Amino acid sequence: MSRIIKIAAAQSGPVPLSQSREDVVERLIEQMRSAKSQDCDLIVFTECVLTAFFPHWWIEDEDELDSYFETQMPSPITQPLFDEAARLKIGFQLGYAELAFEDGNKKRFNSSVLVGDDGQIIGKFRKVHLPGHRDHRPDNPFQNLEKRYFEFGDLGFPTWRAFGGVVGMCICNGRRWSETYRALSLQGAELITLGFNTPGHHPEFPHLDELSGFHHLLCMQAGAYQNGAWVVAVSKAGEEEGVHQIGHTCIIAPSGKVVAESKTLEDELVVHACDLDETIPYKEYIFNYEKNRRIEHYGIIASQTSAAPPSS
Numbered sequence: 001m002s003r004i005i006k007i008a009a010a011q012s013g014p015v016p017l018s019q020s021r022e023d024v025v026e027r028l029i030e031q032m033r034s035a036k037s038q039d040c041d042l043i044v045f046t047e048c049v050l051t052a053f054f055p056h057w058w059i060e061d062e063d064e065l066d067s068y069f070e071t072q073m074p075s076p077i078t079q080p081l082f083d084e085a086a087r088l089k090i091g092f093q094l095g096y097a098e099l100a101f102e103d104g105n106k107k108r109f110n111s112s113v114l115v116g117d118d119g120q121i122i123g124k125f126r127k128v129h130l131p132g133h134r135d136h137r138p139d140n141p142f143q144n145l146e147k148r149y150f151e152f153g154d155l156g157f158p159t160w161r162a163f164g165g166v167v168g169m170c171i172c173n174g175r176r177w178s179e180t181y182r183a184l185s186l187q188g189a190e191l192i193t194l195g196f197n198t199p200g201h202h203p204e205f206p207h208l209d210e211l212s213g214f215h216h217l218l219c220m221q222a223g224a225y226q227n228g229a230w231v232v233a234v235s236k237a238g239e240e241e242g243v244h245q246i247g248h249t250c251i252i253a254p255s256g257k258v259v260a261e262s263k264t265l266e267d268e269l270v271v272h273a274c275d276l277d278e279t280i281p282y283k284e285y286i287f288n289y290e291k292n293r294r295i296e297h298y299g300i301i302a303s304q305t306s307a308a309p310p311s312s
């Protein structure tokens, strides 16, 4: 069986507040058809891809907030995407805002589903690392209200056997945390896929602005290499309702090298044939968990590093 998965990282340009879900789904279907015409096995869409990234705005009205969320996946509006995937025989990943009713409670998550080439859901991830704040900061040019609008994901970091390999997901801010990659790679992840909405401006720490692209790549290149996994990262890019978001949709090999990257801030496919066997030198040689590391010694290292430094 082939160990090569041809992947399309489907960058989205801005989604205006005035654009309907139906129109966005049509945009995604067009990208899916284009990916299939390039023989892709999997197309990865971004975080909360169906709407403008609403955590950038203060929303007080509960009904208005709910209008950004999906109560079903698939729903009558998103079903055409699932149908088209099954017709074309291509898998996909879709990021969306999820409104769930669990144990009699209403819960909101920032989620993504992995869907097989039969149009059936393989698995779901709920964003674990939520950036931003809960309070209104009207002096900032835009808000970052994920902590207000979402609950922390409660599904952990699962992996699935899919597309001939082991696949795991994270979402946006999760890519900056080393534990994300390690939690996934400890469960065998050979391919880690994610969508992101990353503004190019940090209202409270503007000196970070010029480092946005650098930090974005730094964490994922290290994560790919240190965990022997392919990383596919997909942006919502460009000027969305006054918020500029970085592009840099990219595919990173287990060597840590960026092998394909977007050139625009619009809808754009970044395609690469990812050979899962390229994970082998990293998983079996450089970072062989079983042979090269001894977690029972980590306690000793921790106590050594937390001790006071030598006096001379």
Ligand code: CDV
Pocket: 047, 131, 132, 144, 171, 172, 173, 174, 176, 196, 197, 198, 199
């Ligand atoms: N959607 C995100 O998680 N965005 C964050 C921003 C706010 C820093 C990110 O880590 O890219």
